[in-house]
Amino acid sequence: MTDYQAEARPGWLASPLGSRLNLAIGALALLFTLGVFGNVVWDAYRSNTKDKSGVKRIIAKRWNERTLVFPVEGADRAGRRALFDVVVLTKDYGWVRGSTTELEKFDRRLSPDDIQTEVLAPQLRQGLGSARGLIAVGLASQEGAVEREEQRGGLRAERIAQWVREALGGDVPMWTLNLGRYIEPCLECEDADTSWQRPFIVIAVRKADDGTHISEALADAMSDTINLPSPDRYSTFAFAKYKK
Structure with a gap:
């Protein structure tokens, strides 16, 4: 068990309020991850539809x-x-x-x-x-x-x-x-x-x-x-x- 886990279990993070806070933090982390992933996908899409000179290829x-x-x-x-x-x-x-x-x-x-x-x-x-x-x-x-x-x-x-x-x-x-x-x-x-x-x-x-x-x-x-x-x-x- 890590020091963080040992300290967290008996404390207020183990309470219902702490559980809700953990869920909220997890949701925010997930949204952040999805946002980063979305930006990566969008950048990849744009790079696939433009050449190095900036000329665009429009998808029909x-x-x-x-x-x-x-x-x-x-x-x-x-x-x-x-x-x-x-x-x-x-x-x-x-x-x-x-x-x-x-x-x-x-x-x-x-x-x-x-x-x-x-x-x-x-x-x-x-x-x-x-x-x-x-x-x-x-x-x-x-x-x-x-x-x-x-x-x-x-x-x-x-x-x-x-x-x-x-x-x-x-x-x-x-x-x-x-x-x-x-x-x-x-x-x-x-x-x-x-x-x-x-x-x-x-x-x-x-x-x-x-x-x-x-x-x-x-x-x-x-x-x-x-x-x-x-x-x-x-x-x-x-x-x-x-x-x-």
Whole structure:
């Protein structure tokens, strides 16, 4: 028996009050241990989702077999924060090269009915319908002159906004974001079964602090990401209210 045990047994720590105190101390020790363990797990998670340069890899979830959802969070210049879901069709789907009105699956061009039933499927409509706001994203691949491709990106954003508005109605606030032309080659731009040259993208605003500058918070959220269209890999970041 240790000196500590010999002294503790006959004393007040052996009383009911002492027993309760021991239980309280044990509970606090357990909470402390769990807190330390949680921090270790979180640090390990963050280290696995960032490389040494700080570039982030966003872990996706799925709404259905063709829709990936990347949750991201960012802050505007005043520090006000917003949470977004970046909704992307898998790499099987994308814009027809050179088109601002047509999507394709592999080499099959989708009809307007295909877009409403296959692209804007029930799971996607349900997920977008619960958003506080929606952002239709237009972008273009690296072929062609920057000015022409930026114009193309703007028209694609307008087209997506139109499709989504037709599917969901006019109750949810809508913006457009034109990222312009893809300008920086990226070795992992098709990571997680996604094509980042000219994909179909809609962004749902989930939460935002009062007064948040949405475009600034979104630019921050998407910056330095390895498997999302980071703004520094595109030629512009033109954010506007959709009024149609």
